[in-house]
Amino acid sequence: MCEVRVTGGTLPQEEINAYIDRAREKYRREPRAIDIAVDGDFVELRYDFGHVPFDRIRRITGYLVGTLDRFNDAKRCEEHDRVKHAV
Template structure:
């Protein structure tokens, strides 16, 4: 992960605490880069996430899944009956 400290200096322990905070706040997402912006007594965090790598997402009544394996029989049946639209690349 790339860390940029902007607008001042910060010791390694404090940087590690901000990394820990971001990792706990965004559990399940992979952080690629973080800007720590110092503005006087305040600190702003700008977080850039790594792209999630998946080939297709299936929408099934208000949620997304990566694979059909997570759907029960009723949802699979509902999905198979839906009208298909072309995929634009």
């Protein structure tokens, strides 16, 4: 379930539920936690969705790849012999 932290005031449960529903609709993911900072009539929302895994994509020998697993022997050799430039 979503952990909710409210600072600077109090909010009715219906409003908190509306903020949780907003996060689900806007980001299409379940929030792990929501920080709600109340400042008079305004609120500041901070959503925490947890760790998002991603693969590094590189351009190698003209191809965008994440890993070299699907390269054949010739393409692996080409990758091995390429000149790597410093950034």
